[in-house]
Amino acid sequence: MSDSTTTADGVRLGGVTKRYGRTVAVDDVTLSIGPGITGLLGPNGAGKTTLLRVMATVLAPDSGNVELLGYSTANAPARELIRRRLGYVPQEPGFHRQFSAFDFVDYVAVLKLINDRRARHDEVRRVLDVVGLTSVMHKRIRQLSGGMRRRVAIAQALLGSPALLVLDEPTAGLDPEQRLRFRDLLSTAANGATVVLSTHQTDDVAALCQRVVVMHGGVIRYDGTPAGLADLAAGRVWLADARDPSAQLAWMTGDGMARHIGEPPPNARLDEPRVEDGYLLLVGASVLHESSCR
Amino acid sequence: MNVTHIDERLLIGYCELSVTAATASVIEAHLMNCASCRAELANVSTSDLDGLVSQQVVWDGVLERVDQPTRSCTERLLCAMRVPADTAKLLATTPALRLAWLAAVAFVAALAVAAGRMDGDGPWPLLLIAPLLPVAGVATAYGPALDPTYEIGVAAPMSGLRLTLLRTLAVILTTMPLLAVAALVAPGDGWAMFGWVLPSFALVAITLALSTAMSPVRAGVAVGVGWFVALFGLNDRNGAGDFVDRSAIFGPSGQTVVVVVAVIGVAIVAIRKSCFDVMMVMGERR
Numbered sequence: 001m002s003d004s005t006t007t008a009d010g011v012r013l014g015g016v017t018k019r020y021g022r023t024v025a026v027d028d029v030t031l032s033i034g035p036g037i038t039g040l041l042g043p044n045g046a047g048k049t050t051l052l053r054v055m056a057t058v059l060a061p062d063s064g065n066v067e068l069l070g071y072s073t074a075n076a077p078a079r080e081l082i083r084r085r086l087g088y089v090p091q092e093p094g095f096h097r098q099f100s101a102f103d104f105v106d107y108v109a110v111l112k113l114i115n116d117r118r119a120r121h122d123e124v125r126r127v128l129d130v131v132g133l134t135s136v137m138h139k140r141i142r143q144l145s146g147g148m149r150r151r152v153a154i155a156q157a158l159l160g161s162p163a164l165l166v167l168d169e170p171t172a173g174l175d176p177e178q179r180l181r182f183r184d185l186l187s188t189a190a191n192g193a194t195v196v197l198s199t200h201q202t203d204d205v206a207a208l209c210q211r212v213v214v215m216h217g218g219v220i221r222y223d224g225t226p227a228g229l230a231d232l233a234a235g236r237v238w239l240a241d242a243r244d245p246s247a248q249l250a251w252m253t254g255d256g257m258a259r260h261i262g263e264p265p266p267n268a269r270l271d272e273p274r275v276e277d278g279y280l281l282l283v284g285a286s287v288l289h290e291s292s293c294r
Numbered sequence: 295m296n297v298t299h300i301d302e303r304l305l306i307g308y309c310e311l312s313v314t315a316a317t318a319s320v321i322e323a324h325l326m327n328c329a330s331c332r333a334e335l336a337n338v339s340t341s342d343l344d345g346l347v348s349q350q351v352v353w354d355g356v357l358e359r360v361d362q363p364t365r366s367c368t369e370r371l372l373c374a375m376r377v378p379a380d381t382a383k384l385l386a387t388t389p390a391l392r393l394a395w396l397a398a399v400a401f402v403a404a405l406a407v408a409a410g411r412m413d414g415d416g417p418w419p420l421l422l423i424a425p426l427l428p429v430a431g432v433a434t435a436y437g438p439a440l441d442p443t444y445e446i447g448v449a450a451p452m453s454g455l456r457l458t459l460l461r462t463l464a465v466i467l468t469t470m471p472l473l474a475v476a477a478l479v480a481p482g483d484g485w486a487m488f489g490w491v492l493p494s495f496a497l498v499a500i501t502l503a504l505s506t507a508m509s510p511v512r513a514g515v516a517v518g519v520g521w522f523v524a525l526f527g528l529n530d531r532n533g534a535g536d537f538v539d540r541s542a543i544f545g546p547s548g549q550t551v552v553v554v555v556a557v558i559g560v561a562i563v564a565i566r567k568s569c570f571d572v573m574m575v576m577g578e579r580r
Contacts, residue, residue, distance in 0.1 A: 058448040058573040076568050083451035090449075094442025096387050098366050107387070107443070110380045111450035111457075117379060156446065 010034045010164060010194030011055055016064035018050050025050040027218035028064070037190050039209035039226070040198040043283055047218040048198040049091050049168055055196055056088040056166040069164055069194075082164070084113065087157030091168040093149075095141040101128060101152045102137040108156040127155040130185055146173040154182070158189055165189065167197040171204055183208050202276040206230075212275070216283045226275050233277035237261055238268035249284050300324055300331050305338045368392070384457060389440065390431035390465040399427050399469050403476035410481050417482030417489075421544060422525065424473045424490035426518050429497045431465035433514025438574050440511070445573060454570030455563070458505070462498060470494065489544030496552045497521060499559025506562065506569035 011033040018026040026047045042048045053059040054066055057073050069085055071078035095104055105124045114120040128137045131151040141149060150173050157165060170186075171179050179201070186195065186208060199205060205212050206226045214222035214229065222229055243250050243258040244265030253259050260268060261281050300308075300321055307313040308321050325332050365373070365382075368391045372382035389395055406419040413419075436458050438444045448454060470491070477487040497517050504513035525543070542548045 053445075053573065056449045058445060060572050076571065079571065080451045080453075083449060086449060088446065088449040090445040093446060094444070096442060098386075103383075104443075107383055108446060108450065110383050111447055111452045113451050115380060 010069065011196065012065075012067040013051075013054070014065040014067075016051075016054060016061045016066060018047075018054060018059065018061050024218050026054070026061070029218075029220060030064075031213065031220065031223070033194055033196055033211070035190075035192055035194050036210045037186065037195040037197065037208050038211045038213060039205035040196060040213050040215060041200075041202065041205060041279055042198070042215035046215040046283075048215055051215065052166050052168045052196065052198055053090075055164075056086065056090075057082055058088070084160070085163040087159065087162035087165045089153050089157045089167045089170050091172075093153035095149065095152070097142055098140070100138045100140055101133055101144065101148075101155070104141055104152060105156045105159065109159050112159055114160065123159055127158040128152075130158055130189070131155045132181065132185075147175055147178045150174055151178070151182075154185075161189075161193075163193050165193055165195040165197075167195070169198055169200070171199055171201055179204065202274070202279050206275045214279060214282050221282050222278075229278040229282075230273045230275045231278065233261055233273035233281045235270065235273075236281065237271045237273045237277050238264045239271045240265045240268040249280055299328065299334070302334065302338065305331070305335055309335070309338055381460065384460055385464045387441070387443075388461045388464045389434050390461070390468055395431065396468060396472065399431075399472050400476075402427060403473055407476050407480040417477075417480050417487050420473075420476055420480045420487070421490050422522075424476070425493040425497050426521060427473060428465055428469045428494045429501050429514050429517050431469050432462050432498050432501050433510045435461035435465055435510070437505075437510040439509060448571065448573045453567075455567045458502065458570055462502065466494075466498065486544065489549070492549050492552045492556070493521075493543065496556035496559065499556045499563070501559075503559040503562035503566075506566035509574050 011031065013029055013031045016026055016029045017024065029047075029051060040048050040052065050059065054061055054073075055068065057068065057079055060066075060073070066073040068082045071082050073079050073082065096107070099107065102124060105128060106120065109120045109124055114123060125134070125137070128134055131154055133148060133151055133155065136144060136148065141152060144152065150170065154167070154170055157167065167186075171182055174182060183204065186197075189195075197204075197208075209226055212222070212224065212226050212229050213220055222232070238260040239253075239257045240260060241258065242265075243252060244260060247260050247262065247265060249261040250258055250265070258265070259271070259277075261277050261284070264270075304313065304317070304321065308318060313321070325335060366386050369382045369386040372385055373379055377385065385391060402423060403420065406423045409419040410416050434440050436444070436454075441447065447457065473490065473494075474488070477490070480487055500520075501510065501513045501517045504516055508516075543552065
């Protein structure tokens with residue numbers, strides 16, 4: 001596990017708790033994130049989106065301290081300073097129907113207080129170029145594909161080259177080629193910035209992130225490198241010809257083999273662990289346990 | 295062959311961005327096919343302007359003109375009314391500035407006027423309904439339910455209160471003139487027909503104040519219900535045949551109370567302004 005108290009900048013959370021009624025979405029999370037790309041993994045309802053909203057200053061925690069880019073979010077003037085250097089893609093970004101891609105990003109640039117029109121338009125063209133949408137920037141957003149809309153949302157987050165990028169499932173809806181392109185652009189955009197992204201794609205985490213945080217039930221279950229997460233399943237990943245009915249974590253793979261995590265099924269051979277294996281070992285069993293208790 | 299080229303003064307004007315958009319378009323079309331004028335443009339850029347206008351500046355100008363983003367009708371109209379372009383862009387997304395909303399307001403106001411004429415209720419239908427129309431406009435101007443860019447907007451450095459007030463102003467400036475026209479044609483006597491004006495401001499202020507604790511839609515509904523409860527309460531107390539005791543709300547003493555309510559609403563908004571900078575989840579400020 002990485003040391004969560006030594007990073008100076010970026011994100012620093014101390015005992016953050018957030019409740020919705022009786023439901024505790026984030027439970028006493030302490031975490032520091034420095035420059036580079038950090039992936040946030042977790043099943044639905046793990047508290048990822050709530051935690052990212054806290055990191056994006058849109059939600060205030062019920063208790064605990066949130067310090068972003070060296071400023072406390074509890075202070076209104078400091079919050080504005082943070083927001084000037086923040087890029088945020090929510091889980092379900094919406095668009096005004098009448099806007100083109102250019103209009104939308106320009107609208108967000110106005111909200112980001114980029115007041116000089118010429119400079120703002122140049123910046124809008126730049127970020128649309130970064131995400132590869134120059135040729136369609138004057139098309140209405142409703143005419144664009146889901147993947148293109150997702151890239152429009154990413155483009156607005158890149159306005160002003162933010163020092164902190166918070167991306168909630170940015171690769172949702174992207175096809176494999178677009179995901180590769182996204183990884184490429186994020187690696188470029190992340191140069192020197194603190195990037196936190198949530199995803200369900202463990203291969204995105206393996207390809208992009210220097211660090212991965214696994215959340216489940218509002219608490220952090222793992223904080224370390226993707227390789228370290230894969231290593232959690234070392235010696236516990238088995239391939240067999242058939243799925244063992246008694247296995248809790250097992251599934252058929254594309255090559256007709258049954259992949260098991262945990263105890264070895266009969267006639268199985270040991271396989272190299274992947275990030276996905278470590279992740280499922282952490283949260284998969286508890287998810288199954290929860291569903292069996294209902 | 296007689297070949298026409300662009301006059302040098304025009305090229306200089308083009309470089310200085312002082313020609314009209316139409317002239318610039320003609321120049322650009324010609325430059326696309328004329329190497330001679332392109333070379334001349336390069337000379338103009340580097341010599342006649344003493345290096346003040348670089349080719350990059352020229353290119354930026356071309357980009358800005360050719361690549362001009364499209365503007366909605368609302369945005370163009372606001373810009374024509376001397377509203378700054380940034381503000382016009384923010385206001386253009388307000389539902390209350392759309393034709394459908396304005397048509398709906400005009401329709402409801404016309405119904406209220408017609409009801410007053412037909413039933414002999416005089417100004418009452420309009421006086422009762424009119425204050426709620428700006429409230430409806432404000433309730434739908436900002437918030438997670440009706441603003442698709444709400445969450446991105448909250449994370450932006452622009453103050454949430456500023457955006458809310460801008461849109462509230464847009465609602466007032468579009469809705470109230472329509473209601474004023476309705477008041478002029480409604481049956482009734484003189485200034486009494488404008489008794490809805492102060493209650494409108496008061497209800498809008500209370501809607502904004504409640505929006506610091508709940509979603510604007512919920513706030514608008516609460517204010518609407520409160521308005522009718524207050525009116526029926528007054529009616530019960532009056533015990534007369536009138537639907538509403540006119541002197542109670544639309545008379546001088548009632549209007550004084552309304553002003554006090556408006557001031558309280560504004561004060562709450564001022565005190566709790568930071569609430570507009572955090573997100574609403576499940577209809578509540580979090």
